[in-house]
Amino acid sequence: MRLRRETTAPVADPARGIELRGVRHVYGDRVVLSEVDLHLTERRIGIVGANGSGKSTFARLLNGLVVPATGSVLVDGLDTRTHVREVRRRVGFVFQDPDAQIVHPTVAEDAAYGLENQGVPAAERAARVAEVLERYGLAGHADHPAHLLSGGQKQLLAIAGVLVMRPARIVFDEPTTLLDLVNTRRVAQIIDELDQQVVVVTHDLELLDGFDRVLVFDAGRVVADGPPDSSVAAYRALMVHR
Amino acid sequence: MTLALYVPRGTVVHRTPAGWKLLALAGLSVLVFAVPTLPVVCGALGAVVVVGLVVARLPAAVLLRQTRAVRWMLVAIFILHAVLTDVLTGTLTVLRLLALVLAAAVVTATTRVTAMVAVVERICRPLEWVGVRPARIGLVIAMALRFIPLIAERADRIRDAQAARGGSVRGLRGLRTTVVPLLVQVLQLAHTVSEALDARGADDVPLRRRDPRAT
Numbered sequence A: 001m002r003l004r005r006e007t008t009a010p011v012a013d014p015a016r017g018i019e020l021r022g023v024r025h026v027y028g029d030r031v032v033l034s035e036v037d038l039h040l041t042e043r044r045i046g047i048v049g050a051n052g053s054g055k056s057t058f059a060r061l062l063n064g065l066v067v068p069a070t071g072s073v074l075v076d077g078l079d080t081r082t083h084v085r086e087v088r089r090r091v092g093f094v095f096q097d098p099d100a101q102i103v104h105p106t107v108a109e110d111a112a113y114g115l116e117n118q119g120v121p122a123a124e125r126a127a128r129v130a131e132v133l134e135r136y137g138l139a140g141h142a143d144h145p146a147h148l149l150s151g152g153q154k155q156l157l158a159i160a161g162v163l164v165m166r167p168a169r170i171v172f173d174e175p176t177t178l179l180d181l182v183n184t185r186r187v188a189q190i191i192d193e194l195d196q197q198v199v200v201v202t203h204d205l206e207l208l209d210g211f212d213r214v215l216v217f218d219a220g221r222v223v224a225d226g227p228p229d230s231s232v233a234a235y236r237a238l239m240v241h242r
Numbered sequence B: 001m002t003l004a005l006y007v008p009r010g011t012v013v014h015r016t017p018a019g020w021k022l023l024a025l026a027g028l029s030v031l032v033f034a035v036p037t038l039p040v041v042c043g044a045l046g047a048v049v050v051v052g053l054v055v056a057r058l059p060a061a062v063l064l065r066q067t068r069a070v071r072w073m074l075v076a077i078f079i080l081h082a083v084l085t086d087v088l089t090g091t092l093t094v095l096r097l098l099a100l101v102l103a104a105a106v107v108t109a110t111t112r113v114t115a116m117v118a119v120v121e122r123i124c125r126p127l128e129w130v131g132v133r134p135a136r137i138g139l140v141i142a143m144a145l146r147f148i149p150l151i152a153e154r155a156d157r158i159r160d161a162q163a164a165r166g167g168s169v170r171g172l173r174g175l176r177t178t179v180v181p182l183l184v185q186v187l188q189l190a191h192t193v194s195e196a197l198d199a200r201g202a203d204d205v206p207l208r209r210r211d212p213r214a215t
């Protein structure tokens, strides 16, 4: 649609999912991820692990916010190192703190932000924003200042601002950590209803009910990988021996 | 933190393009400074109040809040003039400033930030020739409006947390114990915000926009 500054024509193949090959990442001389080789094609993927085990770093790899020190991450066959813009259009990201994700003063303006970046025409933008605000019960707040929303509403707005861009995959990094029970359930339901592939980092093990695959991280390595039951059991066992 | 913010109403003032409103604001400032006579200045003030309350149907509280924000400054200016020049000049100066403050409040309360930002971007368009992205300038303004209340709120929270533990929140010591943690929080926030901007395609903005933003 628009001229890209990236010279090589990306050949994307949605069937390939997300591939991590020999990924290792360091901050300074601290190794935060090592020997990560994964192929993520399931629709619902959960990530659990102790504080500092590398979950957020892993999540950031998936849309190129972090590029691995060694190894490579491919999304639909596109390398995050060379096709970061393409990758970010395909992979949405929801952070833990909604306040850090809302960058415009009012609700509707913020929801429109990603679409502006994509160059979506004004009329279509307005329609898509109205639709997504309606879906998340924010329609009545369209012109309200974002800082007056409740914590739960802010997180819904942050999610709306990502979903409105219609990414094929969405990564959530602890989307419910700051929310109360009602809003946690609401976000869980939203995640449940998404057609997209989702990768959810969480400390809330209930969120993983019905997931297809759960990875357990420990000290930067994947130490368990399987259906929720067995992975959660492995995670509990791991924590008991701390 | 009180910033005059958009008050949604479907009036003709709201629908007037942001560029025209800003132009009218500029015209008004020129007028009250070029023709500083009591009838002109009173007329301008009256017109602003009528446009704000009657035509744009803004709540009086919006205008009162702005007046209250500048009241001590106006009083000081009036006293200064009364002592140094004369009461008439003092009155004129105060009414003139009040008219402009209220006019600015009417413009901000009837114009979406995006529309205002779009005007700024249009004005900055020539800067593209030297490699500046007008969209970036617009984003900075919008983000300032978004984050000022948030940072004020975080500062309050830090002060509360310290007061709850019996800390002093006033004076030089109070300043140090609130400013340092606030700075740390703001830097952390800035880091996440920049990641969130990236994740939502901030880098994707074309140098030339294909269509103006909705008003």
Ligand SMILES: Nc1ncnc2c1ncn2[C@@H]1O[C@H](COP(=O)(O)OP(=O)(O)OP(=O)(O)O)[C@@H](O)[C@H]1O
Pocket (backbone or CB within 6 Å): A027, A032, A049, A050, A051, A052, A053, A054, A055, A056, A057, A058
């Ligand atoms: N930008 C950074 N610079 C330096 N070190 C970092 C950075 N980000 C993370 N780390 C370190 O990398 C390690 C892994 O961090 P990460 O945020 O990925 O863990 P996590 O599993 O998400 O933890 P939590 O459950 O607390 O969110 C931690 O030791 C952390 O201190």
Ligand SMILES: [Mg+2]
Pocket (backbone or CB within 6 Å): A055, A056, A057, A173
């Ligand atoms: Mg984390």
